[in-house]
Amino acid sequence: MILFVEPTFPIPTKSKNHSNFLPIGLLKLASYYRKNKYQIQLIRGNKEADFYPKKIYITSLFTYWSVYVKESVSFYKTLYPKAKIIVGGIYATLMPEHCKEYTACDEVFVGQHEEAEKCLPAYDLVDVNYQIIHGMRGCKRKCPFCGIWKIEELSYKNATEIKKEICSNKLIFYDNNMLINPNIKNILSMLSKTIHNGRVLHCECQSGFDGRILAKKPELAVLLKKARFDNIRLAWDFAYDQHSEVENWISILENAGYNRKDIFIFMVYNWSFDYEELEAKRKKCFEWGVQIADCRFRPLNQTFDNYNSHLKQQTKKDYYIHSNWSDSLVRKFRADVRKHNICIRYKIDWNNYEKKLERINSKKKAINIDLCSTQLPT
Ligand code: SF4
Incomplete structure (x- = not known):
């Protein structure tokens, strides 16, 4: 069971599904893991999941929004202490050491996931017409x-x-x-x-x-x-x-x-x-x-x-x-x-x-x- 999390970035709710902000990396990962028969869930924000996850992938965006990533790591660590928390995305890739220390996640994922890259994003998890x-x-x-x-x-x-x-x-x-x-x-x-x-x-x-x-x-x-x-x-x-x-x-x-x-x-x-x-x-x-x-x-x-x-x-x-x-x-x-x-x-x-x-x-x-x-x- 894998949870995919987009932190509560300061994006107005009405713009969440705007093409500039869609968590496309998470959607590809979700698609990849679903294909491999994992139960998956996407959460946009810090909320309880429908199951106790084994792994939690948290995305990061701009480096200057690192505080929101830290908040999500802390929230999910408290909620699911046995889950492994992995942070990926732009901030994680540009500043892996800072990301590991500052957010206190279990692992930092640098770059792109080669296999997930080949998957079509799981658009059914979001409401978009593009x-x-x-x-x-x-x-x-x-x-x-x-x-x-x-x-x-x-x-x-x-x-x-x-x-x-x-x-x-x-x-x-x-x-x-x-x-x-x-x-x-x-x-x-x-x-x-x-x-x-x-x-x-x-x-x-x-x-x-x-x-x-x-x-x-x-x-x-x-x-x-x-x-x-x-x-x-x-x-x-x-x-x-x-x-x-x-x-x-x-x-x-x-x-x-x-x-x-x-x-x-x-x-x-x-x-x-x-x-x-x-x-x-x-x-x-x-x-x-x-x-x-x-x-x-x-x-x-x-x-x-x-x-x-x-x-x-x-x-x-x-x-x-x-x-x-x-x-x-x-x-x-x-x-x-x-x-x-x-x-x-x-x-x-x-x-x-x-x-x-x-x-x-x-x-x-x-x-x-x-x-x-x-x-x-x-
Ligand atoms: S390096 Fe390439 S993508 Fe970046 S600003 Fe220059 S032209 Fe644009």
């Missing part, structure tokens, strides 16, 4: 703020392998740098033609697309459109002086049929580039009429994050603040981005922005993208 697919793992690039290339080995799937996995009409790709896959043309072409349950597929990629690849192969933008990829995001992680390149990437997408206002530009802030640089980038995005997905940087070994957007002021004791930034600049940039996106969505001039639109918008848009691309769920 499927998550990994068309690749790892990344060839080695961006300094990113943990992906440290925690995942590089591997690619081809179109045939992906097609075999399809079991839904809505696919969310968890690929870190989807366009870098050498099989990408065949994959996109397969997705555009595949019919499942008598209907075509709709796709999304959780990460930003690499514009440098689009610039070399603009035909990929047309293939993305044909494969019905929505919610397109581009990554602009580096300096302002890259702006003419980024403008070209946006034009390539526009020429392929995407509407500018529906394109998001990922931007890492609270990092080496200071507020002025980020603000210059934001203003360029405004000029171009595209939205921004802001990612607040936290180092890969950051073990806490108590940032609270409702407070007026916090300090480095509460959350990581880069030496080029301050608490007030972090808050100002976030507020600017929020205003920026509303203005773009509603075609409002920056100077005519009204607060009440922000309120209307917050009701419509349940999920605000606040995921740091540097530690994405795997």
Whole structure:
């Protein structure tokens, strides 16, 4: 009897099943153990199970959410002292020693479970209308703020392998740098033609697309459109002086049929580039009429994050603040981005922005993208 636990991460209940937060690793493990005739249960939070488990797998997400993992380990240790508690996931993989000592678990699982990786996630344990697919793992690039290339080995799937996995009409790709896959043309072409349950597929990629690849192969933008990829995001992680390149990437997408206002530009802030640089980038995005997905940087070994957007002021004791930034600049940039996106969505001039639109918008848009691309769920 095996229990799978997702700690009580600070994810709003309404967003629990959002594709950004689904405990996909646990769902694959659950599927693997069920296939091997184990009785299994998934618990999202700290609650009593239907049986006394022999083993408990607890997932971890970002390193800065380690406290929630510790709480779960402690809860289940008290409840089931004879069970073996194993912690896996991103935090466990990036900081195994810290994880073992801090959470007091019995074992830390580093990396991916090879056999479980081959299993289709047990979607019946959660209530979702989409499927998550990994068309690749790892990344060839080695961006300094990113943990992906440290925690995942590089591997690619081809179109045939992906097609075999399809079991839904809505696919969310968890690929870190989807366009870098050498099989990408065949994959996109397969997705555009595949019919499942008598209907075509709709796709999304959780990460930003690499514009440098689009610039070399603009035909990929047309293939993305044909494969019905929505919610397109581009990554602009580096300096302002890259702006003419980024403008070209946006034009390539526009020429392929995407509407500018529906394109998001990922931007890492609270990092080496200071507020002025980020603000210059934001203003360029405004000029171009595209939205921004802001990612607040936290180092890969950051073990806490108590940032609270409702407070007026916090300090480095509460959350990581880069030496080029301050608490007030972090808050100002976030507020600017929020205003920026509303203005773009509603075609409002920056100077005519009204607060009440922000309120209307917050009701419509349940999920605000606040995921740091540097530690994405795997
Ligand atoms: S930020 Fe993106 S491109 Fe850079 S290493 Fe990470 S996944 Fe690769």
